[in-house]
Amino acid sequence: MCGESPTLRKEDSPTLGGYAAAFDQIQHKQRRSRPGFLLASRSVTDPPHTGSGIAAHRTMYLSSTFLPILLLLLAPQSPQDSIRRHYEVAEAQRRAGNLAAAEAEYTAILAEGYSRLGKIYSAQKEYKEAITALEATVLYRPDSVEILLDLAIAYFNAGQYEKALEPLRKHLARNPQSVGARQMLGKTYFMLGEFEKARDELETALKLAPKEMDVAYTLGLAYLKQRQFAPAKQIYDRMVKQLGNRPQLRIVFxxxxxxxxxxxxxxxxxxKAIALDPKFPRAHYYLGLTYLLKDGATRLSEAAEEFRVELIANPNEFFANYYLGIVYLIERKWDLAIGLLEKASRIQPNNPDPYFHLSQAYQALDKHDQAIEALKKSIALNPHLGHNDYQVTAAHYRLGQSLIRAGQTEAGEKELQIAAQLKSESFKRDEEKAAAYLSSKSLREQNSKFPEIGSVEGIVAESNAPDERARRELKGSEAYYAKVVASAHNNIGLLRAQQQDFRAAAATFALATKWNPQLDGVQFNWGLACYKAELYKQAIAPLENELKANPANVSAKQLLGLSYFMVDDYERASELLTDVISVRPNDISLYYTLALSLIKQGKQETANQVIQRMVEIGGNSPQLHILFGQAYYEQGNTAKAIEELKAALALDNKARLAHYYTGLIYPKMGKFDEAAQEFESELALNPNDVQTRYHLGFVLLASQRIERGIRVMREVIQLKPDYAEAHYELGKTLLQQDDIKGAVESLEMAVKLKPDEPHVHYQLGRAYMAAGRKAEGESQLEISRQLKEKARNPMNQ
Known part of the structure; x- marks a missing residue:
């Protein structure tokens, strides 16, 4: 926390240095059931260990999936030769120690795998997933015109038309004669309402490919949108000559x-379609619907007749059943309406609209129990408040009426109140509502509801769904390539971890887990990499998942316990570490962290028992005195704390963290110079200890050695750019030194990293005021005040 004085840091755990090799000794033993490689876990800064019972050098095991990916490639999948070749080269490079070259080969596998996944998801109409896969592919193949087009199509089908423009423009910059890209760009402009641009692109595409009927059809739509009927009709007449006079063509026209x-x-x-085939699916329905769009209820009887004819040929056509049922509602033919609307609800059981209109017929016949059931379904299935002119509001109102008529007065009044709260307009008579539903205006307002009465944009964007056999094959391919991608990410993570780049390894293992969370060892790998990268909060979830899958994994439990310790969850840490100690009773580092966890919880008696056991195992060690020093510090006994820390240094003048903790205590005693000396001594032993460097900067600033203090704080930020406290202290000091620009930059970063700290907002507010940014300054000061009030009165929030 950004504070005015240094505090004991969380790194009391021996895993970050100071308790000999035990600081980094967590070992994941190789399982005999699967291959793997040993990854050296010790840092070059770790001192050799001389304590009893602990090996002088330990390694950490990261489970490998090099073999599983090969097994995947041997599966009956196609195409796979390219992936297999990349895998074989990657393995050869890895064995030769050429890790960068090996990673390049696995990256090529990722490019291929993501590309295949993008195509598979697009074929399944899972466009969000397709975009994720294809965006990843573009990272690996930025110059592939094929991938750029695939990505644009996925954006288009997901309704992200603006995003589709960029990959299409990049594609055409590389291949101006691409018919597919021209067509997609034309379609995209069409969906954006830029019909002139759409026409220009589609005309170009049609010149390049005169026989592309899809291009021709869409160009016709662009002409129609610009009220240019003659060229559209000319195109459609030419399509009839080329393809023949077919009913399906007449329907789409x-x-x-x-x-x-x-x-x-x-x-x-x-x-014309009906004349060619009187039983062609939906032809009569389309005709009846268009009668209503053109002339409204004045052509109700003609529309009804078309719907009836449609049902003779296609009795399970949803829309014909649905709209004919509404026609009967208008004509007050309740029983006929009920039969049709019930059938419509069976055909589309998750559509709220048939249930809504059914309720009107039930109410007219005083069948209120059935009306209640239908209205409850309609309300439950309603997608959003504005659906069908706030239909759900009327549904609550009708439900209230039927409940009251059925004797459920209290429930009915509640529904009426809900309807009132939705601020609905005054309700018209049901007959008027139903008639209006079939008016030209109302039908046009339903553009987003069904594809059959959707906007012309819906016609441009629609595509055919795969059949059942194709769906099964696509799902199988999806599962295969997801495993290929996961394995490749996992292997790259192993390579990065082998190079001690644990932050990158963690990010890569996270991607492997995303694509195949059941991949053997990937959860542990992810958690371990996060821990090694000091991303303790992020380590928790994958390690929890590992323990759920493999409760006997003691190493995962140990890492999880240490991670909880690092995020201040001392209760959970002590639970887990107690379990680990029952399996590893001679691992002295566990007692160290467990004792600290218990001390943090105020469980001194239990902590003393752990410390006693630690003494029995490890004897009179420097680390024991460091632990005692921390315990006394927690109790406020600074004199005894200093005495214990000096005892630790007497046993080993290079004992890590002894100088650090001594440096933390001295400022409480007003001894800033002595504190700075202790931090300097700690840094001599461990130059990469960022927290020690931060506290050195803090005491330098506190003792008015401003120039050097600023320099040290900048060093901290360079080593750890997300160190909020360093940004805060630097910004506050720069403000005092009238470096307003520098103060604002540092304090803005501190606020970004620690948005809930009131004193950070306060200092930023002061900096803004000094910079002449009064409104922003007052805003930050008000945020600071609110955060302080929230902290004082948490129950009022």
């Missing part, structure tokens, strides 16, 4: 005309 407002022409196209 009719839909194009209908959704661009050319309703008489749409009616003629639907009639």
């Amino acid at each position: 009719g839909r194009a005309y209908r959704e661009t407002g050319f309703l008489p022409e749409a009616i003629e196209e639907f009639k």
